[in-house]
Amino acid sequence: MVxxxxxxxLSTLPVMIIVAIVVFAMLRxxxxxxxxxxxxxxxxxxxxxxIRSNLGLDLPIHVQFVTWIGQLLQGDLGIxxxxxxxxxxxxxxxxEPTLMLSLTTICFSVLVxxxxxxxxxxxxxxxxxxxxxxxxxxxxxxxxxxxxxxLIYEFGLTLKWLPTxxxxxxxxxxxxxxRSIIMPTITLSMIYIALVTRITRASVLEVLSEDYxxxxxxxxxxxxxxLFRHALKNAAVPIAxxxxxxxxxxxxxxxxxxxxFNIPGLGRLxxxxxxxxxxPIIQGxxxxxxxxxxxxxxxxxxxxxxxxxxxxx
Amino acid sequence: MSLSRRDLLAGxxxxxxxxxxxxxxxxxxxxxxxxxxxxxxxxxxxxxxxTTGYISRNHGYMIYDTLFALxxxxxxxxxxxxxxxxxxxxxxxxxxxxxxLSWHDGTAVTADDCVASLQRxxxxxxxxxxxxAVTDKLEADGSKNIVLTLKRPYGVVLDSIxxxxxxxxxxxxxxxxxxxxxxxxxxxxxxxxxxxNKANWKPGNLAIYEKFKNYVPRKEAASSAAGGKIAKVDRVxxxxxxxxxxxxxxxxxxxxxxEQVTPDLIDVLKKAPNVKIENLDPTGNMGxxxxxxLVAPTNNPMVRQAIMKAxxxxxxxxxxxxxxxxxxxxxxxxxxxxxxxxDAGFVDQNLADAKTLLKQSGYNGEELVxxxxxxxxxxxxxxxxxxxxxxAIGINVKLQAMDWSxxxxxxxxxxxxxxxxxxxxxxxxxxxxxxxxxxxxxxGATGEKGWFGWASDEEAIKMxxxxxxxxxxxxxxxxxxxxxxxxxxxxxxxxxxxFFVPVGYRDSVKGMIxxxxxxxxxxxxxx
Numbered sequence: 075m076v077x078x079x080x081x082x083x084l085s086t087l088p089v090m091i092i093v094a095i096v097v098f099a100m101l102r103x104x105x106x107x108x109x110x111x112x113x114x115x116x117x118x119x120x121x122x123x124x125i126r127s128n129l130g131l132d133l134p135i136h137v138q139f140v141t142w143i144g145q146l147l148q149g150d151l152g153i154x155x156x157x158x159x160x161x162x163x164x165x166x167x168x169x170e171p172t173l174m175l176s177l178t179t180i181c182f183s184v185l186v187x188x189x190x191x192x193x194x195x196x197x198x199x200x201x202x203x204x205x206x207x208x209x210x211x212x213x214x215x216x217x218x219x220x221x222x223x224x225l226i227y228e229f230g231l232t233l234k235w236l237p238t239x240x241x242x243x244x245x246x247x248x249x250x251x252x253r254s255i256i257m258p259t260i261t262l263s264m265i266y267i268a269l270v271t272r273i274t275r276a277s278v279l280e281v282l283s284e285d286y287x288x289x290x291x292x293x294x295x296x297x298x299x300x301l302f303r304h305a306l307k308n309a310a311v312p313i314a315x316x317x318x319x320x321x322x323x324x325x326x327x328x329x330x331x332x333x334x335f336n337i338p339g340l341g342r343l344x345x346x347x348x349x350x351x352x353x354p355i356i357q358g359x360x361x362x363x364x365x366x367x368x369x370x371x372x373x374x375x376x377x378x379x380x381x382x383x384x385x386x387x
Numbered sequence: 388m389s390l391s392r393r394d395l396l397a398g399x400x401x402x403x404x405x406x407x408x409x410x411x412x413x414x415x416x417x418x419x420x421x422x423x424x425x426x427x428x429x430x431x432x433x434x435x436x437x438t439t440g441y442i443s444r445n446h447g448y449m450i451y452d453t454l455f456a457l458x459x460x461x462x463x464x465x466x467x468x469x470x471x472x473x474x475x476x477x478x479x480x481x482x483x484x485x486x487x488l489s490w491h492d493g494t495a496v497t498a499d500d501c502v503a504s505l506q507r508x509x510x511x512x513x514x515x516x517x518x519x520a521v522t523d524k525l526e527a528d529g530s531k532n533i534v535l536t537l538k539r540p541y542g543v544v545l546d547s548i549x550x551x552x553x554x555x556x557x558x559x560x561x562x563x564x565x566x567x568x569x570x571x572x573x574x575x576x577x578x579x580x581x582x583x584n585k586a587n588w589k590p591g592n593l594a595i596y597e598k599f600k601n602y603v604p605r606k607e608a609a610s611s612a613a614g615g616k617i618a619k620v621d622r623v624x625x626x627x628x629x630x631x632x633x634x635x636x637x638x639x640x641x642x643x644x645x646e647q648v649t650p651d652l653i654d655v656l657k658k659a660p661n662v663k664i665e666n667l668d669p670t671g672n673m674g675x676x677x678x679x680x681l682v683a684p685t686n687n688p689m690v691r692q693a694i695m696k697a698x699x700x701x702x703x704x705x706x707x708x709x710x711x712x713x714x715x716x717x718x719x720x721x722x723x724x725x726x727x728x729x730d731a732g733f734v735d736q737n738l739a740d741a742k743t744l745l746k747q748s749g750y751n752g753e754e755l756v757x758x759x760x761x762x763x764x765x766x767x768x769x770x771x772x773x774x775x776x777x778x779a780i781g782i783n784v785k786l787q788a789m790d791w792s793x794x795x796x797x798x799x800x801x802x803x804x805x806x807x808x809x810x811x812x813x814x815x816x817x818x819x820x821x822x823x824x825x826x827x828x829x830x831g832a833t834g835e836k837g838w839f840g841w842a843s844d845e846e847a848i849k850m851x852x853x854x855x856x857x858x859x860x861x862x863x864x865x866x867x868x869x870x871x872x873x874x875x876x877x878x879x880x881x882x883x884x885x886f887f888v889p890v891g892y893r894d895s896v897k898g899m900i901x902x903x904x905x906x907x908x909x910x911x912x913x914x
Binding site: 105106107110111112113114117118119120121122124125127128154156157158159164167223226230231234237238239240333334335336338342343346349350351 | 433626629632795828837
């Protein structure tokens with residue numbers, strides 16, 4: 075196992091290098107120039123050229139790349155072209171809201187979706203199953219922002235139970251955190267609940283037809299234990315996979331929810347940076363997202379060994 | 388029928404607005420010393436001299452002060468200056484600083500600081516560069532007197548030093564002002580009514596300004612950028628958020644003030660309890676469709692004239708703004724209602740004449756490229772109307788859709804259309820930037836050294852000089868009018884009219900200042 079982890083960590087290096095090169099090249103090929111955004115609407119071409127030169131954006135691309143890689147090797151993600159702040163600081167400012175939103179979303183999704191999926195499998199072909207699957211399809215097809223605004227309308231504007239926007243840290247304001255995270259969590263969870271419910275249902279349904287389940291029932295095992303001890307555990311590998319992918323996608327993919335609820339997370343940071351062509355932020359964030367994705371995949375692989383002892387690395 | 392995201396939101400929010408909401412949430416009422424604001428943009432750059440971005444300018448007004456400032460009538464008034472002594476030959480200006488002015492770090496504001504600040508501004512700003520070109524010496528005389536000696540009389544010295552919009556000559560400590568003009572400053576020490584809380588700045592989310600308790604305001608009442616700047620709240624917080632989120636937050640009382648309500652959400656907010664919508668900007672915004680004077684077919688003056696005759700201002704404003712309360716037909720290149728307003732030379736729509744002109748121009752079907760920023764709520768419809776109106780006279784129009792950042796890059800291209808060039812783009816200027824022939828960078832006609840479009844016209848430059856050197860207000864008005872006529876005749880750009888972006892605020896907020904620029908002094912959150 076240790077050698078597996080070491081091998082997986084080492085294997086991230088070439089992936090990260092490829093990601094770095096691709097991201098750098100793609101950004102430089104994308105139309106847009108941070109210097110013109112910085113200079114503002116009234117600036118002349120001459121002024122823009124001076125800013126570009128000052129920022130080193132007029133240097134040959136390979137020189138810019140080598141400079142950036144050199145910084146990366148020293149653990150420096152660079153400085154934001156616009157704010158003059160270190161990219162690492164900007165990411166650190168945004169990390170907590172995104173992690174918290176991802177955590178609450180995954181917890182809520184798993185708590186709701188796994189029992190629903192198991193229930194649907196257990197009641198396969200009945201009205202219960204059909205209702206759960208209809209909600210699952212709705213969860214997939216309902217746009218996140220529509221659900222978000224509907225919740226805001228009902229619970230923020232009409233009932234006034236919850237704030238319509240903003241984020242409070244659980245470390246400084248636990249009550250405020252709970253109030254501010256409820257609606258974004260529900261909004262963002264819908265698609266994951268739908269996804270995990272369907273995967274759980276399919277996996278459990280497959281396992282329920284196995285001989286050992288029949289044997290467990292024949293031995294007089296109660297149905298709850300059959301479902302959750304025998305069926306669910308053996309169906310856990312695909313469920314764990316989809317949950318892991320969900321976490322990885324959430325880290326960078328919650329931009330719509332972050333925008334609707336004004337949560338200052340990484341998703342909004344990357345979109346703002348793209349709109350302004352703030353290259354160091356985009357490059358730094360994509361590297362962070364890639365690294366997160368690789369690590370989560372590794373953790374999922376490790377988790378498999380717990381769910382299915384036959385799996386060995 | 389298709390429903391856009393905005394349509395849906397407007398619908399749900401309109402329903403919400405009609406519901407009986409309690410007046411002012413407890414959360415907002417318990418924080419009377421904090422004014423929570425959604426500004427018009429995300430503050431990313433802290434140096435208002437390095438960039439001309441309006442959000443950085445507004446940040447500048449929070450933390451810096453100016454020697455002179457424009458009042459309600461757009462006339463320069465002393466601000467940091469106590470007295471002004473101008474020599475009889477109009478060559479020597481001595482500006483004496485007021486007593487008690489200090490930087491946020493507690494040190495006194497000196498004439499040396501101001502000289503360094505003016506010099507840095509003079510390297511970046513268009514009006515500043517003009518002023519420095521006629522300046523013989525700019526120096527400090529003791530700690531209080533700033534002495535400006537000119538090579539020749541110059542009519543707009545105070546209008547330049549007191550200019551209201553980007554780049555505003557903000558005063559900074561000498562150590563900060565000595566930063567090269569092409570490098571962004573890092574130290575945000577100012578002497579304005581608020582201090583920037585840089586430690587808690589979260590770009591893209593939150594900017595905090597704390598009241599500067601040692602600020603000594605002028606005794607006069609606040610009047611646009613001039614007069615007494617009294618910070619009536621201890622803290623102003625700027626939150627960056629999406630327009631729909633800002634609307635919800637304003638309706639629920641989580642924010643107090645939204646600087647620019649987007650046109651599609653105005654009607655929703657008008658119906659919301661405890662929320663007010665108001666236009667505080669007397670000079671509004673001026674819409675433009677800019678020509679590229681270097682690239683065919685718009686390098687042909689007759690084609691430009693034909694296009695101007697094809698355009699009808701009313702259609703642009705109806706489409707992009709919609710509500711006539713928030714737009715105004717304006718034939719002047721200067722904001723209507725200001726000193727230099729004039730109808731002289733305006734080109735009215737006449738399709739028959741436009742077609743005739745186009746025929747005479749020799750136009751033979753070349754593609755005319757319009758850069759269309761699809762992410763901009765006003766400029767995008769401007770482009771669509773422009774394309775339709777130009778097509779109506781037989782021009783082969785190609786609308787190229789892109790985001791605003793790409794427009795900003797593409798418009799710098801002087802290449803022909805088949806190599807990434809362009810012929811027209813739409814933009815807007817706040818009225819404060821176009822109040823006279825010199826403030827409007829886009830009025831310039833210095834060719835390839837000038838603003839995008841690169842109009843070249845020696846006569847127009849002479850008219851600008853005549854304005855700068857005008858000996859009397861009458862002469863200045865004459866020069867301004869002549870310039871307008873010249874720009875229209877030369878097909879400088881298409882005037883798309885004047886529009887206003889209202890502010891939205893909770894009815895507990897008082898003391899807003901009417902001005903082309905948003906200021907936060909004088910504002911308070913009442914009980």
